[in-house]
Amino acid sequence: MAISKEAYKEIEDVVGPENISDDPSIKDAYRSQYLTVVLPGNTEEVAAVVKLFNKHKIPFQVQSTGWSFYPPEYDFIFVDMRRMNRIIEINEKNMYAVVEPYVIVAELQAELFKRGLTCNMKGSGANTTALAMSGHGHMGLSTGTGDRNDLATEWVTDEGEIIRLGTVGASGEWFCGDGPGPSLRGVIRIGGVMTKQSTKIYHWGGPTKYALEGNSPRYTLPEIPANMMVRYYSFPTVEKLIEAELKIGESEIAFELMGFCPSMVSSNITTNNEEDFATLERFTKEVQGPGFMVIIIGNFPGDFEYKKMVLEQIIKETKGKSLKAVEDHNAEATLLFQCTRVTGSIRETFRAGGMFSSMMVQGQRYDLHVEWLEQAAVWKRELIKKGLIIADDGQQFGWGEEQGHLGHTEIFCRYNPYDADSFKAVHDWMDKVAKLALTGHYSVPVNSALPIEEIGSQACNYHIWLGKIKQAFDPNLVGARTGFSYVGADTAGAHTLVYPPKPPAKQP
Amino acid sequence: MVVEAKFAKIVGAGNASSQKETLEEYSRDMSFVNPVRPAFIVRPKTAAEIEKIVNLANETNTPLVPVSSGSPHFRGDTVPGTGGVVIVDLSGMKKIIKITRHNRVAMVEPGVTFAELIPAVTREGLRLNMPLLPRQSKSVVGSMLEREPVIMPKYQWDSSDPLACIEVVFGNGETFRTGQAAGPGTIEEQWAAGGVQKTPYGPGPAQWQRLVQGAQGTMGIVTWASLRCELLPELEQPFVVGSANLGKLTDLAHWLVRMKLVNECFMVNNTDLAAIMAEKWPTDYCDLKDSLPRWILFYNVAGYHYSPEERVSTQIKGITDICKQVGVEPVKAAGKVSANEILKTVQKPSGEPYWKLRYKGACQDIFFITIYDKLERQLSIMNELANQYGFQSSDIGIYLQPMVQGTNCHCEFNLFYDPTNPREVARVKTLYTKATEALMKVGAFFSRPYDTTARMIVNQNAASVDALNRVKGVLDPNHIMNPGKLCF
CATH class of the missing domain: 3.30.70 (Alpha-Beta Plaits)
Structure with missing residues (x-):
């Protein structure tokens, strides 16, 4: 047993015996022999177990959907948020949705599409949390970044205190996360557990549901919606590419501009590595230099034609060249679906190597x-x-x-x-x-x-400041691996020096 | 006096004052906050001077109150909350440090006003996303730090916009730069490498600027700020939609902002629009008000570099279809006020005297954040309370500003009153407090609480107060920054 029997029992009393385990088979499933897993079902349970971690000085790591998992090499509690998976509210008129941490973006977006809406999506893709974390992704041009999409948030600190930011703390509503006074949105990514969050949502001019044909991953559409278009353009120089990007942004015509290199396009539209590499070779011969993929969507009559006209003008001015393969119906349909639903991330990154x-x-x-x-x-x-x-x-x-x-x-x-x-x-x-x-x-x-230290000393010693704030909310130093870990990319504790490399765990 | 001499030595004798008349000016504002006379005024000119001031304040346990806008002040945040305060008046720091068209960003010191920055960015083909008719003396940095609502909600991606990065001397005397400005290297080294200071988040997982915004100078003193600018349109077509039915206008505003169809977009009642547009008082005001519908939605369709005429005409067609569905009709004038006049007016700061003071000489605002679903009830309660406390409800100006790309709405009641009439003053003071209490109970969120009601509002959320004090303990451990404000 990685943690004391007393601590285990107290945590079990909170979440129930079916939601805590240090069984060897479970450890294997999570790929860590140091882990005890706890699955809280609601905010109160999260707060209660975090208080117990503090009482017993047990380091903990929390993750929602995750993309990768880096367990520490010391005894720790892994808080798996998978039971908290509800979409709490979609408020169409006020453009926000409220989710728990294990709602994945694919689920939220599917519900939003039905209402002519969509949300920001991280580059890690559709199967990661819909919480507005710090990710950047394909639709950043029209939906911003994770850091800037959160509204009201319910947050359990590393000490186990429940803090409700903004309107949710004042009236139980979810439309604003700032204040009264300074905004605690400034510190919620440094630690603790986000248990509910309101995220901005955006207009969606595409179909309420894609009429998919074919098999995964090569889904296609019987026809491209008349108000949507996907193109990939390459440019003679990186300067021309950047000029085109700038002009497309300033003219506000694109729903999505993803600076794919040809290898990412080929990864998206192929089903295996052999096909991927052959396609890449073909693309590499055709492109004249660096490029990007653009998706435009018309939101009302005349809008699509105007956007298309401006796009063509910009591409002409910057000497862009359209990749013919993407003009093919099937390739365009696949990219349209995959890049608005963001389903290709794993193929783009992990598959090849x-x-x-x-x-x-x-x-x-x-x-x-x-x-x-x-x-x-x-x-x-x-x-x-x-x-x-x-x-x-x-x-x-x-x-x-x-x-x-x-x-x-x-x-x-x-x-x-x-x-x-x-x-x-x-x-x-x-x-x-x-x-x-x-x-x-x-x-x-x-x-x-x-x-x-090498990075922080070049950036206003932010690591020291962050350490002070982290410690103010985590005086027992149990939360090194909490905070910015929802997509598995990072942990807030890694930005500071306050945590010892191997926090002591209380042995049985 | 020994301590005052040390402060004076930092800024130079000519930039320090303890004259009774000067101290009196800083001891009060137009809010209902009790006057407290400061001990001393300093007017630094550089960040280095500010850092020295804050360090000296820590050594001598001297409270500091930073002020960046010129008078008149309205919210009590610059009135000392305790005795012995040194006012740090930044209004003389007027450098426009950098404007970059390519990156759509400007960088300014805290004393720069909207009236000063607008022509400078215009020359570069840029414009500001600014609040509705700020007073002539209003600091751009001050406005952004207060998270004032801005009139182009489409370009307000986050409540912190248009603020980008800041340099701040925290209360402990150390200087920090937020976002992209933090590093690597100095600002000059970043410029030499071709960088600008625009990305607001980081470094690391914290978003430092959010801890300074809304803090009313309780965390530190900002020495410069950068802000995102928008492109100057090549073509603009403003419209107004009048209605007695506010629900129809909020429906329309929702779609206009949701589909990012318009730049400026806000709603006002006839009282506010008349107060904004009237030139001859009181005759113009009464005529205009009588000519106007109860509610007016103003919006502006803009075209940029590529085929601006086609863009504007296409968007107008799209908006026309939405208006038909909502059951309203956009026109070029409401009563005696044309949309073009409104556009010209709101793209500048207020003329003198400040528009809120023209009617009766003073104005107390009640403002909060809400959503459209709750507005009707909140407006009704305000009317009931106005009647109960003897304030003519038709004299209340109302301004509704969609915010953060339509996720919420700033609602502002402007209570115009005669400051020389003690009975009127007393009525407004009572109404202000009672309305704040009542509105909170029906979902009005006072995100930016000021003056006499601030503590009541902040203390509703004890967990948040505790968290804010933990942050305060790190950034301003000796509590020298503007003590007595908010929950500090």
């Missing part, structure tokens, strides 16, 4: 980030030449968000994680690219690649 490691930066694409990215791609191509990673021409990607006001820029290597040389090469590349982001004053890189 089994693993991917990514470096991303946030900020406008039109400034220095693309310059950083180009150098990262040069270094990535060296790994391709050595046969250490999947050969996808080293292409990088990104997209404008909020009509180009913000943006996301990313490059990843797909590789075989069981090949030690590949693993080391990719992680060395990550370090090098992260250091370039710092030394070139391009952007604060994701924290996993470099020691947090």
Whole structure:
């Protein structure tokens, strides 16, 4: 048993015997021998068990749907949120939906489509939580980013206190998460457990339900809706691509602009690696340089024609070239479905090599980030030449968000994680690219690649400030792995130095 | 006096004052907050001076109250909440540091007003998403830090917009930059690399700017802020829709904002629109008000670089269809007020005197965030209470601003009154408190609580108060920043 019998029993009293386990088979299923899993069913249970973790000083990790899971190598409680899976409310007139953590975006979006609405979706895809977390994704141009979509939130701190932000704390309503006074939205991603959240929703001009044909993953549509269009454009230079992105954002014509490289397009529309690589080879010959995929949707008569006309004009001015394969009905239909429902993320990332490691930066694409990215791609191509990673021409990607006001820029290597040389090469590349982001004053890189002191000291010592705030809400230091872990990408504790590397667990 | 001399030494004797008349000016505003005379005024000109001031305040346990806008003030947040306060007047920090058309961003010091920034961004082909008719002396940074509603809800993706990044000297005396501005490196190094300070979130999983917004100067002092700007349209076609049925107008507003069809979009009642547009008082005001429908929705359709005429005409057709479904008719004038005049008026700060003061010389606002479903009940309660406390309900100005791309709505009651009439003052004061209490009970959310009602509002949520105090304990551990405000 990883935790004391006394603690186990007290937690069991809260959630019931069927919702706690340290059975070896369960540990295997979660891939950690250090884990005891707890499945709370509501907010009060979450608060109660977190208080018990504090009482017994047991470190805990919480995750909703997750995308990946990095268990620590010490005894800990894993709080699996899968029982909290209800859509609480969809408020059409006031443009928000309220969800529990295990509602996946596919479920919420399916309900929203019926009402002519949609939501922000993280790049990790349709099967991850609908909570408005910190993810960036395909529809960022018209639906913003996770950080900026949350409204009212119910939050259990690392100490087990229930805090209801904004209107939900005042009147039980969900339409605003700020105040009274300063907004605690500023700290809810640093730890604790989000148990309910209201997220912004957006107009959807597409069908209430896609009339899918075929089999997964190659679904297609009998016909493309008359008010929708998908195109992939390549450009002679990255400068021209960025110019086109900027103009499309400023003219407010696109529902989605996804800076796919050809390898991501080929991953999306193919069913296996062999087909994927053959398609990529064909695409690579056809494209003239870097590119992006655009989806436009007309919302009323005349709107589609206007948007299409402006898009064509912008592409002409920037010397863009349409990838013919995407003009094919089946490819266009597949992309339309997959990229508005965001179902292709796993194929784009994991399928080719089994693993991917990514470096991303946030900020406008039109400034220095693309310059950083180009150098990262040069270094990535060296790994391709050595046969250490999947050969996808080293292409990088990104997209404008909020009509180009913000943006996301990313490059990843797909590789075989069981090949030690590949693993080391990719992680060395990550370090090098992260250091370039710092030394070139391009952007604060994701924290996993470099020691947090090295990053924080270049960014107003934010790691020290964050540590102080984290500790203010987690005085017993049990919540290192809570907070920003809902898609499995990161944990708030990794941004600070306050947590010891191996928190002591109370042994039986 | 020894301490005052130390403060004066930081900013220079010419930028410090303890003259009785000057102190008196800062001791009160137009709210119902009790006057408290500050001990001293300093007017720093640089961030370095501000940092020194905050450090000295920590050493000497001197409370500080930052002020960035010029007078008149209305909300009590700059009136000292305790004795011995040093006012840090930032209104002289007027540098427009940078405007970048390419990135649609501007960076300004806290003393820059809307009247000063608008022409500067216009020259770059940009415009501000600004509040409805701010007063001439209103600081742009101050407005954003207060999370004031803005009149183009389509471009307000988040309640923190249009604020992008800030540099802030926290209450403990350390300087911090939020969002993209945090690093790597200095601002100058970021510029040299081709960067701007625009992305608001981070670094790390915190969103630091949210802790300073809405704080009324209780967390630190902002030395500059960057803000997102919008493109200047090439073509604009404003419209008004009048109705006695507010429900129809909120239906229309929902669709206009939901489909991102319009730029400026807000609703006012006839009292407010007449108060905004009247030039000759009181004759114009009465004529205009009589000519107007009970409620007016104003919206503006805009075209940009690519085929602006076609875009505008297409969108107008789309809006026409929506209007038919809702059962309203958009027109180019309501009563004696044209849509074009409204557009010209709301794209600038208020003329002098400030529009809220023209009618009777003073105005007490009651504002909160709500949703359309609750409005009818809230308006009805306000009317009942106005009648109960002897305030002519038809004299209440009402402004409704869809916010955050239609997820909620700012509702504001403007109680115009004569400040020289003690009975009227007493009536408004009572109505203000009673209405706030009653409206809270029917779902009005006072996200930005000020003055005499702030503590009552904030204390409704004890868990939130505890959390805010934990944050405060980190950023301003000695509680030197604006003590006595909110829950601090």
